[in-house]
Amino acid sequence: MAASVFIDGAAGTTGIEIAERLASRSEFTVIALTDDRRKDDAARAEALNDADFAILCLPDDAAIAAVGMIRNDRTRVIDASTAHRVADSWTYGFPELVGTDTVAAARFVANPGCYPTGFLALVAPLVRAGLIPTDWPYGCHAVSGYSGGGKAMIAQYENGEPAPAFRAYGLHGGHKHLPEMKAHAGLLREPLFSPAVVPAFRGMVVEVALPASAYLGSDADALRDTLAQFYAGSPIVTVKPADPDMNQLLLPETMEPWDGIDLHVFAGKRGEQARLIAVLDNLGKGASGAALQNLNVMAGLPGETGLRL
Known part of the structure; x- marks a missing residue:
């Protein structure tokens, strides 16, 4: 019997992609609300409580409110907002890092952020292995396609308005992704995060540059080998x-939708540095693809089922 899924916030970029991809999946049936009911709290509450799985594609406050509408002990939730990513009662939805069994058993799962997915995929396994320290002032430089900025930014780039070739933001720190980057990498301080947007619809490059003093007693080859061992057998990483x-490394202007993530370790020619780089689709493994992977796992399916790999 197909499991029922309600996407609360199905009109947003992430929700639209999830709904489109679930439409061809026989394992799931989507509970859909008409346009005149999707902002009706009573209709949303009914759908949330009827569903086997609820996927929240909402702003943080709305996601918290949606969870409060669930009055049963049965509906399982995947929250794509920032609201619950470091909450004690929620499982962080990165199966490769927290364990597939942990996600499979969870009722409440917080989907990772797009930038943190790249950062954590690179840094967390190396911290766990003791190859890089927990108290280093890590810098993270990253660029993303403009789809991550939501409907207003998409319109600016696609409706003929003047749009910048490079948009740096978060210049004064305090980005909403920092708590999960620190917590789930096992760090003692937040990284120095420098995000930017480029004129490509989708796609993302995340880099952590390390001087050799950050991995004393090791080298770039050992960092790469440790990552390869950690993700051995993964169909996604x-x-x-x-x-x-x-x-x-090139980020194409017209990247094809993709749910995987590629990790690179580049060594300085004199052994003076290592550049750790993750390449992913901000709408794939960085958003809707990750939500579908978590849904698969929670439903007892292989995580890669139906993904674009």
């Missing part, structure tokens, strides 16, 4: 082999 002839 790929650790790329060393390639000394690779001199650039």
Whole structure:
């Protein structure tokens, strides 16, 4: 029997992608509200309580309110907002890091943020292995496609309005992703985070540059080998082999939808540094793809079922 899914916030970018992709999945049936009912709290509450799974694609306050509408002990929730990513009673929905069994058993799962997905995929396994310290002032530079900025930013880039070639933001710190980056990497301080938007619809490059003093007693090859061992057998996370002839990474303007994530470790020619780089789709593994992976796992299916890999 197909499990029922209600997407609260199905008119947003992430919700639209999830709904479109669930439409072809026989394992699930989507509970849909008409446009005149999707903002009706009574209709939403009914759908939330009728569903086997609720996926929340809402602003933080609305997501918290939606969870409060659930009056049963049966509906399981995947929250794509920031609201519950460091909450004690929620499971962080990164199966590769927290364990597939942990996500499978959870009732409340917080979908990771897009930038943190790249940062944590690179840093968390190395911290756990003791190859890099917990108290280092890590810097994280990242660029994302403009779809991550929501409908207003998409309109600016696609409706003929003047749009910048490079939009740096979060210049004064305090970005909403920092608590989960710190907590789930096991760090003692928040990283120095420098996000930006570029004129590509989707796609993301996340980089953590390390001087050799951050991984004393090791080298770039050991960092790469540790990541490869940690993600061995994963159909979603790929650790790329060393390639000394690779001199650039490109983020295409028209990236195809993708739910995987590629991790690179580039060594300085004199052993003076390592550049850790994650490449992913901010709407794939960074949003809707991650939600579908978590839904699969929670429903007892292989995580990669129906993903674009």
